[in-house]
Amino acid sequence: xxxxxxxxxxxxxxxxxxxxxxxxxxxxxxxxxxxxxxxxxxxxxxxxxxxxxxxxxxxxxxxxxxxxxxxxxxxxxxxxxxxxxxxxxxxxxxxxxxxxxxxxxxxxxxxxxxxxxxxxxxxxxxxxxxxxxxxxxxxxxxxxxxxxxxxxxxxxxxxxxxxxxxxxxxxxxxxxxxxxxxxxxxxxxxxxxxxxxxxxxxxxxxxxxxxxxxxxxxxxx
Numbered sequence: 001x002x003x004x005x006x007x008x009x010x011x012x013x014x015x016x017x018x019x020x021x022x023x024x025x026x027x028x029x030x031x032x033x034x035x036x037x038x039x040x041x042x043x044x045x046x047x048x049x050x051x052x053x054x055x056x057x058x059x060x061x062x063x064x065x066x067x068x069x070x071x072x073x074x075x076x077x078x079x080x081x082x083x084x085x086x087x088x089x090x091x092x093x094x095x096x097x098x099x100x101x102x103x104x105x106x107x108x109x110x111x112x113x114x115x116x117x118x119x120x121x122x123x124x125x126x127x128x129x130x131x132x133x134x135x136x137x138x139x140x141x142x143x144x145x146x147x148x149x150x151x152x153x154x155x156x157x158x159x160x161x162x163x164x165x166x167x168x169x170x171x172x173x174x175x176x177x178x179x180x181x182x183x184x185x186x187x188x189x190x191x192x193x194x195x196x197x198x199x200x201x202x203x204x205x206x207x208x209x210x211x212x213x214x215x216x217x218x219x220x221x
Contacts, residue, residue, distance in 0.1 A: 056163065063197065090168065
């Protein structure tokens with residue numbers, strides 16, 4: 001009696017093994033997706049924060065440049081006053097300049113009064129933005145009026161937005177005679193020796209703070 005040769009068994013996965021392997025692969029894929037997603041979000045947020053801070057620093061550098069270029073021959077070279085909008089500081093600082101970096105244009109004739117401030121995007125909007133009010137100075141006027149509305153022509157100003165949104169702007173002026181910081185500066189002849197600027201991109205975010213010297217103040221002391 002001869003023995004029959006047994007057929008060779010071929011190795012194969014059972015249905016249960018396939019299901020378990022699929023579940024493991026799925027869990028690994030989900031874990032990798034979450035890992036990559038979290039890191040991409042962190043990179044995006046970090047980039048946005050870096051860009052926002054760079055924009056704030058650029059605004060500070062613009063003001064610092066203008067403080068360096070203030071001239072002894074200019075009347076009312078600098079003034080500032082505290083303002084508020086919805087409980088947040090919307091201070092403003094004003095200087096005189098011709099075409100150039102302070103006006104952010106090189107093709108404007110004459111002399112301008114430029115104000116750095118925060119104001120609503122529109123009359124009905126709750127969002128505010130940082131920008132420059134630019135008003136042409138009429139040399140024939142003995143007393144020049146404050147800018148009131150946007151537009152063109154006498155008594156109006158051109159608005160140049162810089163950063164949007166912007167929650168608050170705080171400006172303080174150091175008076176060496178009082179040895180203290182003031183929120184208003186109205187002396188047309190003697191500028192402060194130091195200016196402290198604080199910028200809030202958002203109301204609940206930490207501010208960017210800078211101390212800026214005023215070289216012209218030493219010349220007029």
